[in-house]
Amino acid sequence: MNIRRLGSLKLFSDISTTWRHIQVLVVCFVLFTSILSSGLFVSKLHLKLGDPSPQLVTAPYEKNIEDLKKYYQDQEAAAEAVKPVYTQDEEYLTSISRDLSTAFIALEEAIASNEDKADALKKLRQVAPFNVLPQEALEGLLDSSLDLLEEKEQKATEVILVNARGEETGARSPQDVPALRQKIKQDINEASFPDEFKAFLSEFVDAKITQPTLLEDTEATEKLRQNARASVLMESQRYKANQKIVGPGEIVDEKIMQVLVGYGLVENRSPWRSVAGIALIVLASIVTMTFYAYQYRKNVADISKKLLLIALMMFLVLVMGKAVISLNLGDAEYNAMTGILIPVAWATMTIAILVDVEIAYFSAALLSVFVGLLADPTMSTNSGWLISLIALFGGFIGVHSVSLLSQRSDLARAGLYIAAFNVITASCIALISGMGISAWLVSIGLGIVNGIFSSVLAVGTLHWFETGFGITSAVRLLELSNPNRPLLKRLLMEAPGTYHHSVLVGNLAEAAAEEVQANAILVRVGSLYHDIGKLKRPYFFIENQFAQDNPHDKIAPTLSALIITSHIKDGLEMAKEENLPQVLQDIIAQHHGDSVVSFFYHKAMEDNANVPEEAFHYEGPKPQTKEAALVLLADSVEAAVRAMKQPTPGRVEGLVRKIIKDKLNDDQLSQCNLTFQDLDKIATAFVRILSGIFHSRVEYPDMQTKQLPEPGKLEDVREMEQKELAAEGESTGAKGESAEETGKADNS
Numbered sequence: 001m002n003i004r005r006l007g008s009l010k011l012f013s014d015i016s017t018t019w020r021h022i023q024v025l026v027v028c029f030v031l032f033t034s035i036l037s038s039g040l041f042v043s044k045l046h047l048k049l050g051d052p053s054p055q056l057v058t059a060p061y062e063k064n065i066e067d068l069k070k071y072y073q074d075q076e077a078a079a080e081a082v083k084p085v086y087t088q089d090e091e092y093l094t095s096i097s098r099d100l101s102t103a104f105i106a107l108e109e110a111i112a113s114n115e116d117k118a119d120a121l122k123k124l125r126q127v128a129p130f131n132v133l134p135q136e137a138l139e140g141l142l143d144s145s146l147d148l149l150e151e152k153e154q155k156a157t158e159v160i161l162v163n164a165r166g167e168e169t170g171a172r173s174p175q176d177v178p179a180l181r182q183k184i185k186q187d188i189n190e191a192s193f194p195d196e197f198k199a200f201l202s203e204f205v206d207a208k209i210t211q212p213t214l215l216e217d218t219e220a221t222e223k224l225r226q227n228a229r230a231s232v233l234m235e236s237q238r239y240k241a242n243q244k245i246v247g248p249g250e251i252v253d254e255k256i257m258q259v260l261v262g263y264g265l266v267e268n269r270s271p272w273r274s275v276a277g278i279a280l281i282v283l284a285s286i287v288t289m290t291f292y293a294y295q296y297r298k299n300v301a302d303i304s305k306k307l308l309l310i311a312l313m314m315f316l317v318l319v320m321g322k323a324v325i326s327l328n329l330g331d332a333e334y335n336a337m338t339g340i341l342i343p344v345a346w347a348t349m350t351i352a353i354l355v356d357v358e359i360a361y362f363s364a365a366l367l368s369v370f371v372g373l374l375a376d377p378t379m380s381t382n383s384g385w386l387i388s389l390i391a392l393f394g395g396f397i398g399v400h401s402v403s404l405l406s407q408r409s410d411l412a413r414a415g416l417y418i419a420a421f422n423v424i425t426a427s428c429i430a431l432i433s434g435m436g437i438s439a440w441l442v443s444i445g446l447g448i449v450n451g452i453f454s455s456v457l458a459v460g461t462l463h464w465f466e467t468g469f470g471i472t473s474a475v476r477l478l479e480l481s482n483p484n485r486p487l488l489k490r491l492l493m494e495a496p497g498t499y500h501h502s503v504l505v506g507n508l509a510e511a512a513a514e515e516v517q518a519n520a521i522l523v524r525v526g527s528l529y530h531d532i533g534k535l536k537r538p539y540f541f542i543e544n545q546f547a548q549d550n551p552h553d554k555i556a557p558t559l560s561a562l563i564i565t566s567h568i569k570d571g572l573e574m575a576k577e578e579n580l581p582q583v584l585q586d587i588i589a590q591h592h593g594d595s596v597v598s599f600f601y602h603k604a605m606e607d608n609a610n611v612p613e614e615a616f617h618y619e620g621p622k623p624q625t626k627e628a629a630l631v632l633l634a635d636s637v638e639a640a641v642r643a644m645k646q647p648t649p650g651r652v653e654g655l656v657r658k659i660i661k662d663k664l665n666d667d668q669l670s671q672c673n674l675t676f677q678d679l680d681k682i683a684t685a686f687v688r689i690l691s692g693i694f695h696s697r698v699e700y701p702d703m704q705t706k707q708l709p710e711p712g713k714l715e716d717v718r719e720m721e722q723k724e725l726a727a728e729g730e731s732t733g734a735k736g737e738s739a740e741e742t743g744k745a746d747n748s
Contacts, residue, residue: 021304025286028311032282033275035318036370039325039377040271047266049257053246057265059239065262066236069254074232079225086172086214088165096164096208097157103127103204104153111146129203140196152193156201159187164213171212181209274378281373285366297356302471306355309469310363313347317367321374333439339375339387340426340446344368345398345418345454349411350462352399354471364395382433390425390447397421398454405474408459415455422447472581477525480580487532487578497543498534501638502527504693508634509627511689515681516674518626526587527631529580533571533588537563557604561597561616568592568618583627590628591635593668594620622671629672630682633660637686653687 047053106127110120121138124130130138144152163169163184171180188201239245239259246256260266289310293303300306321342329335344367352360372388373379401414426443429435435443466473483489491499506527513520538544540551540563552560571588594617601616623629636659641652660683663669674682 024308024311025290028315029279029282029286031315032286032318032370033279035315035322036282036373037271037275037278037377038322039374040274047252047257047260049252049254051252052249053252053256055248057245057260059241059243059245059259060263060265062239062241063263064236064238065259066234067255068234068258071232071234075229078228078232082221082224082228084172085217085220085224086167086170087217088170089213089215092211093161093164093213097161099128099208100157100160100204101153103129103200104149104156106130107141107144107200108146108149111142111144111149117142129200129207132203132207133199137196137199140194141200144194144196152197155191156188156193156197159191160184160201160205160209163187164209167214170214171209172214172216173212176212177209180213181205184209278373278377281369285369289362289366292362293359297359300356300359305469306359306471309354309465309471310351310359313350314363314367314370317342317344317347318370318374321371325375329442333436334442336375336383337386337439337443337446339371339383340390340422340443341450341453342371342374342387342391343450343454343457344371344391345394345414345451346457346461348395349398349402349414349454349458350465352402353405353458353462353473353475354465354469357399357403360399361396364392364399367395368392386426386429386433386443389429390422390450393425394418394422394447394450394454402458407478408475411455411459411462411475414458415451415453417451418454419448419451422451470582472522472583474521476581477521480584481521481525481528487535487574488528490535491532495534495538495541495544497546498531498538498541501543501642502529502531504638505530505631505634507693508638508686508689509630512630512634512682512685513627515685516626516630516678518630522583522587523627523630526584526591526627527634529571529575529584530588530591530631530635531567531571532574533567533569535574536567536570540564541567552600557600557607558611558615561600561604564597564600565592565616565618586624587628587631590621590623591631592618592620593622593632593663593666594618595663595666595668622668624671626672626674626678629669629674632668633663633682634686636663637690641690647690649687649691652690653683656686656690657683 106124107130110124113120113123115123117139120142121135124138124142130141133141163180164171169180169183171177184205185202188198188205193201237259245259245263245265246252250256252260257266290307293300293307297303321339324341325339327335327338327341329338344364347367348360348364351363368388368391371391372384375387376384379385397418398414401417402410405411423444426440426447430440430443462473462475465471466476479485481488483492488499491502506524509523509527510520512518513523534541534544540560542550568589568591572585575585575588596613597616597618601611601613604611604616623632637656640655640659641647644651644655660679664679669679
């Protein structure tokens with residue numbers, strides 16, 4: 001019965017949470033759509049050409065109004081005035097020349113033939129145009145001299161082709177063909193041809209000149225027409241601010257309508273179609289963002305809360321964008337570029353710092369679309385695309401600049417990077433679109449202001465978003481790592497051994513975090529604070545006992561274990577008093593898991609074999625994240641290696657891997673998402689750092705207490721120094737053995 005009730009409560013809780021999420025998404029959809037489409041409902045006149053104006057309309061600002069209708073008319077008139085360009089139809093002209101040559105060859109063969117004249121005439125009539133010539137002309141042709149025949153052919157070809165090729169005489173259309181034939185016949189009659197040749201050539205012209213000899217070159221003609229259109233200058237009229245456009249009752253003619261349209265004071269279509277399009281874009285953006293976050297960024301903690309932060313950031317950007325777009329720079333072209341000031345990079349930097357870098361890139365893409373629609377809801381001009389591209393690249397650069405944030409000054413540098421890239425993007429767009437120099441300079445100035453403004457906003461608002469949403473950013477962690485923080489300062493003064501141990505643990509854990517893609521800053525800061533509970537009783541921990549008796553020798557093992565394990569509870573109380581972030585409190589609570597204080601447990605078993613193990617356990621929980629697990633491993637490894645005698649690289653690596661294996665076998669790493677491959681990388685990183693910390697050193701003798709040897713006694717001095725170093729090494733080894741035994745108790 002209880003199980004059913006618990007199941008019902010869980011189902012009800014899941015439904016309630018889902019319903020709240022749906023409500024938030026609906027609110028975001030309504031707000032975003034309302035803001036983006038608000039520009040479509042600006043109060044405008046609903047006038048048509050020829051209607052009387054219901055009110056006095058004046059120019060809202062100074063602007064040049066171009067007479068576009070007349071400009072287009074003048075362009076077309078200039079284009080129509082261009083005469084078409086013609087080229088010779090070489091293929092057709094070649095066929096004419098070939099046919100003429102064929103006719104002369106036939107005539108030459110007939111004249112040179114030894115056949116009877118009647119047979120020669122009969123054979124000649126089989127070739128055009130001889131078949132249509134009268135008998136007298138044919139007989140006259142047969143009586144012609146062969147010596148002058150070639151000359152007559154050349155002259156005839158010249159007369160025909162010169163006229164057919166001529167720009168003035170050639171036929172451009174079928175209607176021009178009769179005139180061309182007439183002109184060729186006229187030139188033939190005026191030439192010194194015998195009558196029979198004139199008749200022959202006239203018939204040839206009638207038979208062969210049957211189509212235009214010139215063709216229009218459309219490509220060259222269109223090029224000339226385009227040049228003619230480009231040479232037309234646009235006429236414009238300068239309207240001053242508050243200058244009258246149309247008075248009440250006056251008829252709106254084409255010129256007045258053009259001015260009203262130029263200022264955007266009239267509405268010719270319903271805005272609801274554009275609203276529907278914007279709503280669909282907003283809906284698609286919300287759905288894709290939600291799907292991407294839950295499907296591909298599951299590892300982001302508190303993803304629902306952080307999606308709410310993203311929605312709030314987008315809402316604030318759109319509200320600020322609406323205010324920015326309403327600015328008046330005194331010129332319509334400049335006013336269209338005010339959207340460059342919209343601080344999209346501020347939002348993307350904040351999302352990258354507080355939520356996730358990849359989600360921040362996704363947000364930059366969506367915000368660039370939104371600000372483009374905000375600047376130009378109907379996308380009827382180029383200003384929307386200009387603002388959208390600058391927002392996109394500026395947002396990307398903002399995310400990249402803070403993706404590896406290590407100090408607050410990185411935010412200031414990010415503003416400079418964004419400003420520089422805005423200048424580059426604006427310049428590229430100016431080159432592509434042919435933007436004027438003055439407009440280009442304005443866009444550059446606005447881009448620089450955008451970068452600096454975004455950086456200032458990020459620095460000023462980051463703390464409030466962190467506090468409001470309970471998110472700990474890298475900037476907050478860096479502030480907490482300052483040695484002058486109260487707890488760290490106390491740790492340094494009251495428990496210097498623990499402080500030094502924490503610093504070394506931080507070095508180890510940070511190096512390992514970089515290898516396994518964990519949060520290196522969180523690991524380092526968490527290591528600094530993981531043992532702050534030892535401030536309550538610092539002298540009970542071996543690293544803080546300097547030439548003092550060990551108090552654990554005078555108390556029972558159970559009490560010793562209680563004191564050792566209580567530093568977790570004491571640390572959590574101190575962390576809450578200092579308002580440390582929850583992520584640091586989690587590391588403090590989890591850095592020992594629920595392991596056993598084995599040293600005192602075994603010591604207690606020497607007195608009582610039936611002593612309960614539960615009294616010697618840490619309360620836990622086990623590490624829930626990579627970061628907490630890394631602190632646990634680094635804490636254990638640092639204490640054990642510190643206690644080693646003669647920490648050679650081989651022995652250090654063996655001990656490190658043994659400790660990691662023991663923690664794995666003790667089930668301390670079962671609830672964090674570390675893999676076996678990660679554990680190997682962690683061990684390698686630990687060994688690399690520890691080898692640098694515990695490398696062997698040579699102790700130099702005190703040169704002030706020695707006298708320079710005599711030249712003959714140099715070998716005796718060297719032998720004496722070697723004996724001294726050997727004795728010192730034995731003494732150091734003995735001290736190391738003692739420190740190892742003492743350190744094992746603390747490590748346990």
